[in-house]
Amino acid sequence: MTWLHQWASHGIKRTGWEMDPTTALSGLALLVGLVLMAAFYLALSSQTAVLGRRLEALESQREALQREIARLEVEIAQAQSATAMMQRAQEMGFQPAQEVHFLAVPRWPALAAQAAQKEEQALPPVIPPPTGDRGS
Amino acid sequence: MAERPRRRLAFIAGLSLVVSLVLVGQLVQVQLFRHAELVQAAEALYTRRGEITPLRGRIYDQRGHLVAGNQVEYEVSVTPELVADPVAVAIRLAPLLQRDPLSLWEAITRQQRWVLLAPRVEKGVGEQIAGLGLAGVNVVPRWRRVYPEGTLGAHLLGFVNAEQVGYYGVEGFYQQELAGSQGTRVDRRDPYGGRIPLSLAQGDPPRPGADLVLTVDWTVQAVVEAELDRALEETGAEQGCIIVMDPRTGRILALAARPTYDPNRYFEAEERQFVNLAVGAQYEPGSVFKILTMAVALEAGLVTPESGYQDQGEIEVGGQVIRNWDRQAYGWVTMADVLAYSLNVGVARLATLLGPPAFYQGIRAFGVDRPTGVDLEGEVAGELRLPSDPTWHESDLGTNAFGQGLAVTPLQMIVAVAAVANDGLLMRPYVVAEQRWPDGRVVRARPAVQGRAISQETARTLTQMLVEAVAREVPQAQVEGYTIAGKTGTAQVPIPGGYDPQQTIASFVGYGPAEDPRLIILVRLDKPKSSPWGSQTAAPVFGRLAARLFVLLGIPPS
Numbered sequence: 001m002t003w004l005h006q007w008a009s010h011g012i013k014r015t016g017w018e019m020d021p022t023t024a025l026s027g028l029a030l031l032v033g034l035v036l037m038a039a040f041y042l043a044l045s046s047q048t049a050v051l052g053r054r055l056e057a058l059e060s061q062r063e064a065l066q067r068e069i070a071r072l073e074v075e076i077a078q079a080q081s082a083t084a085m086m087q088r089a090q091e092m093g094f095q096p097a098q099e100v101h102f103l104a105v106p107r108w109p110a111l112a113a114q115a116a117q118k119e120e121q122a123l124p125p126v127i128p129p130p131t132g133d134r135g136s
Numbered sequence: 137m138a139e140r141p142r143r144r145l146a147f148i149a150g151l152s153l154v155v156s157l158v159l160v161g162q163l164v165q166v167q168l169f170r171h172a173e174l175v176q177a178a179e180a181l182y183t184r185r186g187e188i189t190p191l192r193g194r195i196y197d198q199r200g201h202l203v204a205g206n207q208v209e210y211e212v213s214v215t216p217e218l219v220a221d222p223v224a225v226a227i228r229l230a231p232l233l234q235r236d237p238l239s240l241w242e243a244i245t246r247q248q249r250w251v252l253l254a255p256r257v258e259k260g261v262g263e264q265i266a267g268l269g270l271a272g273v274n275v276v277p278r279w280r281r282v283y284p285e286g287t288l289g290a291h292l293l294g295f296v297n298a299e300q301v302g303y304y305g306v307e308g309f310y311q312q313e314l315a316g317s318q319g320t321r322v323d324r325r326d327p328y329g330g331r332i333p334l335s336l337a338q339g340d341p342p343r344p345g346a347d348l349v350l351t352v353d354w355t356v357q358a359v360v361e362a363e364l365d366r367a368l369e370e371t372g373a374e375q376g377c378i379i380v381m382d383p384r385t386g387r388i389l390a391l392a393a394r395p396t397y398d399p400n401r402y403f404e405a406e407e408r409q410f411v412n413l414a415v416g417a418q419y420e421p422g423s424v425f426k427i428l429t430m431a432v433a434l435e436a437g438l439v440t441p442e443s444g445y446q447d448q449g450e451i452e453v454g455g456q457v458i459r460n461w462d463r464q465a466y467g468w469v470t471m472a473d474v475l476a477y478s479l480n481v482g483v484a485r486l487a488t489l490l491g492p493p494a495f496y497q498g499i500r501a502f503g504v505d506r507p508t509g510v511d512l513e514g515e516v517a518g519e520l521r522l523p524s525d526p527t528w529h530e531s532d533l534g535t536n537a538f539g540q541g542l543a544v545t546p547l548q549m550i551v552a553v554a555a556v557a558n559d560g561l562l563m564r565p566y567v568v569a570e571q572r573w574p575d576g577r578v579v580r581a582r583p584a585v586q587g588r589a590i591s592q593e594t595a596r597t598l599t600q601m602l603v604e605a606v607a608r609e610v611p612q613a614q615v616e617g618y619t620i621a622g623k624t625g626t627a628q629v630p631i632p633g634g635y636d637p638q639q640t641i642a643s644f645v646g647y648g649p650a651e652d653p654r655l656i657i658l659v660r661l662d663k664p665k666s667s668p669w670g671s672q673t674a675a676p677v678f679g680r681l682a683a684r685l686f687v688l689l690g691i692p693p694s
Contacts, residue, residue, distance in 0.1 A: 082358030
């Protein structure tokens with residue numbers, strides 16, 4: 001630290017001020033500290049601003065994508081609409097089935113599955129309806 | 137001489153000290169004593185609290201097809217003081233907003249902080265305007281409800297207004313679930329509304345609404361609506377409705393009503409078009425109601441299908457003479473004949489034999505005196521005068537027996553007859569099968585039994601009678617390969633002072649296959665011109681529709 005003291009003494013001598021080198025060094029240290037803090041704050045603020053802008057951009061992007069997804073969903077729904085599909089089928093020469101024949105297939109697995117499903121979907125107990133006191 | 141400069145220096149130093157003390161004092165006052173107050177004022181200046189409208193839940197049909205979605209529109213506004221060249225801006229915006237440049241210029245140059253130029257423009261136009269990058273021109277996205285298939289299913293869905301509030305149908309009934317909850321956003325903005333990105337925004341995120349899955353297959357719905365349109369055109373009926381339901385569960389498979397409207401353009405419709413004829417309008421059901429009268433009589437053990445009486449063509453009940461529809465006497469008839477020939481005298485006789493308490497208790501068990509509880513906004517209850525009501529008259533016993541002098545909605549009627557198809561169990565109808573919440577929860581609707589109207593034995597006996605009625609007298613309702621149970625209805629239309637002698641409400645309700653009913657269909661046509669009779673107008677519609685739906689839904693023949 002003696003070189004620092006010497007440097008400070010030399011500097012004070014050149015200004016012609018009467019000041020204790022230690023005091024001058026302390027003041028300088030304080031000034032440097034303040035400048036560093038200000039610089040740090042500035043850096044933090046600018047980084048926050050940059051991040052804030054980036055976040056804003058991402059939010060805008062997300063909203064834009066949301067809008068685009070919604071638009072596409074509706075467009076797909078319109079293209080797959082019942083009326084559109086019927087019209088397209090007619091244009092391709094399809095017609096509603098006129099004579100439909102069902103073939104009974106013995107021991108078809110689906111029938112067993114249906115029977116099992118029917119048992120599973122057993123209805124809950126009957127709940128008596130609310131009766132107002134209007135009947136005679 | 138050296139004294140004067142020293143005095144001046146001392147004066148300047150003293151003055152500087154005083155000024156510094158004042159400044160420091162002010163700083164101390166601002167930073168310490170008024171700190172809280174000034175921070176609050178500053179916050180109020182640049183902090184903005186905004187509400188974020190959540191995305192409205194979508195509605196899908198049974199197969200996952202989108203039937204109600206969302207699309208963005210843009211609100212275009214201007215901040216006049218930020219517009220450098222109003223003339224240029226007006227000229228550039230005029231073709232896009234399809235407005236006269238002069239009126240736009242007048243709006244832009246108003247002495248206001250903010251001016252709305254267009255509340256709703258399409259996405260493409262909005263993006264074009266935003267792309268111009270005009271200073272002072274604000275383009276804000278707003279969500280709008282969209283129904284990709286226009287009028288199809290309008291009465292099932294309802295509509296949503298510009299404030300994202302649903303009315304009628306599913307949109308109205310499930311408004312809370314679909315709307316979600318608003319979010320809030322607190323961030324810092326400059327005086328002109330631009331965000332200051334020096335800090336992260338705070339607040340609560342919006343919670344999107346739940347998506348709904350309907351019980352309805354939109355292809356089935358399209359088929360039903362096409363058949364209804366065809367029926368109205370062929371018969372010349374003023375209005376009508378068709379309901380298709382699964383009698384075992386109460387699931388509504390399709391519901392169509394005319395008149396209807398386009399929910400995308402609800403603002404162009406008249407009030408009457410919003411009323412869903414199937415649930416929101418009563419009518420006197422006529423002969424279809426004889427099913428319930430016969431059910432009550434069978435359940436009470438009063439008669440069997442083979443029980444008979446001598447029909448003389450008329451009967452007096454409470455001073456009112458009731459005649460058969462054709463004013464004919466049928467001689468010796470059985471209960472099966474009463475349904476097949478739709479004899480008013482027969483059912484009026486049953487009602488008088490039952491007596492008012494048993495009769496009304498019996499038909500109330502079918503739920504005709506209260507709303508069904510369907511999850512559609514706009515349902516009304518029927519009207520049924522009971523003996524305890526001061527306006528009830530003894531003659532009501534006779535007329536109510538064949539469905540006149542009382543009023544029900546078509547949905548109440550089909551739900552009541554569905555109980556006969558479902559071995560006597562009355563089911564609550566429903567339209568929404570699932571609610572899918574953003575947090576991953578799925579709430580599924582379950583079939584709900586509302587009560588037992590009649591015993592299983594009575595239900596099956598009555599079904600056989602209705603099968604016989606269709607086979608004998610309503611060939612138009614038959615479907616090749618399937619046994620159909622059903623009943624026609626031709627009700628007079630009430631007018632002030634009595635009934636219209638000419639006009640009728642023609643209807644038919646039927647279900648099949650009778651041995652394992654999978655479908656029940658009600659067709660109602662108001663004031664048909666081609667013929668007043670349900671057998672000639674509504675029954676053929678049922679026959680055509682049932683034939684198509686059995687195939688579409690993969691229901692094998694009997």
